[in-house]
Amino acid sequence: MGNVDANAKLAPVKVWRCKNTECKAWIRDELTTGTDPTCPLCKGPMIRSIKHLPELINKIKRQKKEKVSEETV
Numbered sequence: 001m002g003n004v005d006a007n008a009k010l011a012p013v014k015v016w017r018c019k020n021t022e023c024k025a026w027i028r029d030e031l032t033t034g035t036d037p038t039c040p041l042c043k044g045p046m047i048r049s050i051k052h053l054p055e056l057i058n059k060i061k062r063q064k065k066e067k068v069s070e071e072t073v
């Protein structure tokens with residue numbers, strides 16, 4: 001039985017990473033605008049890549065302003 005230490009599931013995520021190997025900047029593809037993002041650190045060109053990142057839990061509970069009271073008997 002293989003033990004998995006990390007509880008977080010890793011999912012492949014499309015990212016852009018800096019072409020400069022000495023620069024560790026990268027951005028999620030979904031966070032970029034346009035097709036040719038520039039590195040936020042060194043302003044250099046970026047290339048498409050894949051990173052395995054812990055899955056983000058996007059379930060943000062929207063708090064409704066309406067008060068919904070559920071009465072359970």
Ligand SMILES: [Zn+2]
Pocket residue numbers: 018019020023024025039040041042043044
């Ligand atoms: Zn860079």
